[in-house]
Amino acid sequence: MWNIDLTLVDVAQVTRAAYAEAFERVTGAPLVYLASTSGRTDSEVFFEFLARNDVRLDPGEEPLADFIEALGESFARRRDQLTVRGRAMPGAREALAAVAALDDTVQTVVTGTIMANAVAKLSAFGLDRYLDLSIGGFGSEHYPKASLIQFTRMRAAEARNAAFSEAATVYITESPRDVEAAVIGHATPVAVVSGSATESQLRAAGAQHVLEDLTDTDRLLSALRQATAAAT
Template sequence: MKEPPISRLVLWNIDLTLLDVAQVTREAYAEAFEKVTGVPLVYLAPVAGRTDSELFFDFLARNDVDDADESLLPRFTEELGAAFARRGDQLADRGRMMPGAAEALDAVMRLPDTVQTVVTGAIRASAKAKLAAFGLDSRLDLSIGGYGSENYPKASLIQFTRMRAEEAYGRAFPESQTVYITESARDVEAARIGRVTPIAVVSGSSTESQLRAAGAEHVLADLTDPAAVVAAVRAATDGD
């Protein structure tokens, strides 16, 4: 039986890697949390490298919601998606695309035998809303992405996304041909646990030294040089 062709898979984080919509995101979290629990979201939690599902349970603990249980999570996810939908026209006005993001995505799209999608802590609905607000959604195959609404840690999302890509495209996307581009040291660790190669961007709260200590050998100052992004992807996969 003939082996399927091998292709490259490029996974992107969204927040602070491609986009910065933190202000709108905080408001959507607050609205959804209060609707589900009846308690105002006063105390937030660190978001870098974490999924919306993880954040919800941290919000519960930090805001003293003692009688909560896991049945609240699906309601929170639904309300969060609705909150983002109501703010769709605010995302571009009050947020920003990270410098070079569109050009970097376009450059990676031109690589032969390469598919790119997202692995993000955001739920599917809010991830799509964020990317669509800046016109980035058409550059990614969002049907195979990994999202925080799946209620798995990032390392598992990375592997599930790789397997979905293989099923959708009928090709092999080996771990050695898969990279995860992110600004978070926690995501770098998740990539290592998920057995793919991280490419770090110094555009969030993690410093270059923190990213390297987490296991990133390929580190970019930003995304403003598309050739450098492509070179990092190739170096991490086929060594070119």
């Protein structure tokens, strides 16, 4: 399982613009104060936006579904900006191709991004071809990352008619919150120092396997073999 943002792609500029447009469209208030999105789902981000920007809801008001819809539409209008204002992370394409070539291995994503936007991010850089997105976990499901990891493992088992044990499940990410979610969700985290977190922060969160980036595919594959050694 892969995280997307700052693990496989960096499209932060486009994402921020879509957040701002969707937030103002739904609440009527400008998005002045941002929140950290690392390791969070789009649902969690929305409620933190509300708090940070002092937007108070009326009793019974539930704007989350409207925000998710508006976010998808706002992001779709910016799809042509993804390759102009964003990039695939160094080594991402080669890393996905190398893991895809492994026997008895299924690749997908577990991301806080809603499904439509996640697919757009990956397809813009040709990364979707290596992943089975039909079994992935996405922010549009409104569950925390740890639950998404567990659900994704179950979906993979059902789709492939095969058992995928906890010991054989790996989550690759750059976020300490995601590392913690992997531990809670009974997947082995493999961390990449490609975001704002340091190696020591990733290890403190529970990552025993930490890579500088994805450019060394041999090192990545070695980390995956070590991470899943107990399953063999």
